[in-house]
Amino acid sequence: MDYSAKITKSKSTPELEYDRASELKAFDETKAGVKGLVDAGIKQVPRMFHQPRDDYSVSCGTQYNIPIIDLEGVKQNRTTRKEIVENVRNASKTWGFFQVLNHGIPMNVMEEMKDGAHRFFEQDVETKSWFFSRDYTKRVVYNSNFDLYSAPAAKWRDTVVCSMAPDPPKPEELPAVFRDIMVEYSKQLMNLGYLLFELLSEALGLNPDYLRDIDCAKGLVMLSHYYPVCPQPELTLGSSKHADNGFLTVLLQDNVGGLQVLHQNQWIDVPPTPGALVINIGDLLQLISNDKFTSVDHRVLTNSASPRVSVASFFTTALLPDSRLYGPIKELLSENNPPKYRETTVKAYITFFNSKGLSGASPLPCFKLSEPGHGDRKQLQDHHK
Ligand SMILES: O=C(O)CCC(=O)C(=O)O
Numbered sequence: 312m313d314y315s316a317k318i319t320k321s322k323s324t325p326e327l328e329y330d331r332a333s334e335l336k337a338f339d340e341t342k343a344g345v346k347g348l349v350d351a352g353i354k355q356v357p358r359m360f361h362q363p364r365d366d367y368s369v370s371c372g373t374q375y376n377i378p379i380i381d382l383e384g385v386k387q388n389r390t391t392r393k394e395i396v397e398n399v400r401n402a403s404k405t406w407g408f409f410q411v412l413n414h415g416i417p418m419n420v421m422e423e424m425k426d427g428a429h430r431f432f433e434q435d436v437e438t439k440s441w442f443f444s445r446d447y448t449k450r451v452v453y454n455s456n457f458d459l460y461s462a463p464a465a466k467w468r469d470t471v472v473c474s475m476a477p478d479p480p481k482p483e484e485l486p487a488v489f490r491d492i493m494v495e496y497s498k499q500l501m502n503l504g505y506l507l508f509e510l511l512s513e514a515l516g517l518n519p520d521y522l523r524d525i526d527c528a529k530g531l532v533m534l535s536h537y538y539p540v541c542p543q544p545e546l547t548l549g550s551s552k553h554a555d556n557g558f559l560t561v562l563l564q565d566n567v568g569g570l571q572v573l574h575q576n577q578w579i580d581v582p583p584t585p586g587a588l589v590i591n592i593g594d595l596l597q598l599i600s601n602d603k604f605t606s607v608d609h610r611v612l613t614n615s616a617s618p619r620v621s622v623a624s625f626f627t628t629a630l631l632p633d634s635r636l637y638g639p640i641k642e643l644l645s646e647n648n649p650p651k652y653r654e655t656t657v658k659a660y661i662t663f664f665n666s667k668g669l670s671g672a673s674p675l676p677c678f679k680l681s682e683p684g685h686g687d688r689k690q691l692q693d694h695h696k
């Protein structure tokens with residue numbers, strides 16, 4: 312189907328004749344993603360990608376900087392480690408986001424990982440579409456917008472998702488253009504994950520192995536994102552406002568920029584910082600920490616100058632058959648700190664999250680134990696009917 316022709320037609324079609332469902336389907340069936348639209352020379356952002364304007368009502372601020380934590384000496388020096396743990400505690404509570412330096416993953420591995428992501432998306436559509444699917448039980452899934460059919464507006468990005476742990480893929484299961492670097496990067500990332508969960512456990516006053524022992528570091532799902540250049544960046548977003556639903560995310564971004572974090576009710580840029588990785592707390596870590604850590608909304612702006620790649624690695628057991636129940640950690644609770652959330656399996660949480668799409672509303676409040684006047688439990692019960 313000539314997708315561009317269809318879009319051009321819809322532009323001049325009266326309001327009532329806009330058939331969103333068939334546009335989504337036509338776009339999806341190209342298997343070429345947003346990059347395919349840009350490669351075809353599209354000059355206007357199709358309506359299905361137009362973001363609701365209220366997403367833009369919050370101003371962007373420049374007076375705050377997201378924390379940068381240097382991990383140099385964390386394993387060798389007790390005083391240094393204490394300071395690092397303190398910084399991790401503060402950043403995880405007040406920002407939910409921080410960058411880390413001297414994290415142990417060599418620069419050349421990070422560079423090669425970003426290059427590998429570029430190589431994947433720059434392949435011709437026929438080669439890429441071998442992995443095109445919406446079935447997340449597959450080891451590798453490439454598509455555009457996991458929530459294409461449920462979100463209020465589509466995002467200007469394409470993604471390839473690979474499940475890397477606990478059961479590492481055989482190299483031949485991964486896309487040839489970046490399989491070696493994916494295996495190498497994810498190995499290094501698991502080691503960093505173990506260290507971060509130790510620091511986070513210590514920041515909660517728990518024994519260093521606590522979070523790893525309850526399987527927070529068990530599953531690793533890697534999302535390589537490609538954000539094509541956008542002819543009208545003011546109309547759409549690379550990622551709409553959302554909070555991550557796993558335990559922890561480690562983000563490798565290139566030098567293009569566009570990621571913003573909602574802090575003190577302002578959008579704050581997460582500036583590309585050479586050698587740094589961005590770490591953010593996910594909803595499930597907020598839940599088990601009983602709000603000692605915060606899972607914070609973020610989004611990605613598009614731009615008309617250069618494509619952007621990022622690799623978001625989620626520590627989550629979302630894709631595993633895991634029935635473990637997660638609730639506020641008992642050791643953290645007291646009379647003065649009663650549990651704020653009900654227990655949930657990771658699966659139930661993710662299913663609820665996905666049913667909402669990246670619509671900007673975190674499902675976390677729906678798992679809060681009832682407070683007077685709180686209607687969300689009813690919403691959750693209704694959902695499970
Ligand atoms: O690309 C980015 O900078 C952010 C990606 C992201 O937020 C996500 O994958 O959840």
Ligand SMILES: [Fe+2]
Pocket residue numbers: 553554555609
């Ligand atoms: Fe995210």
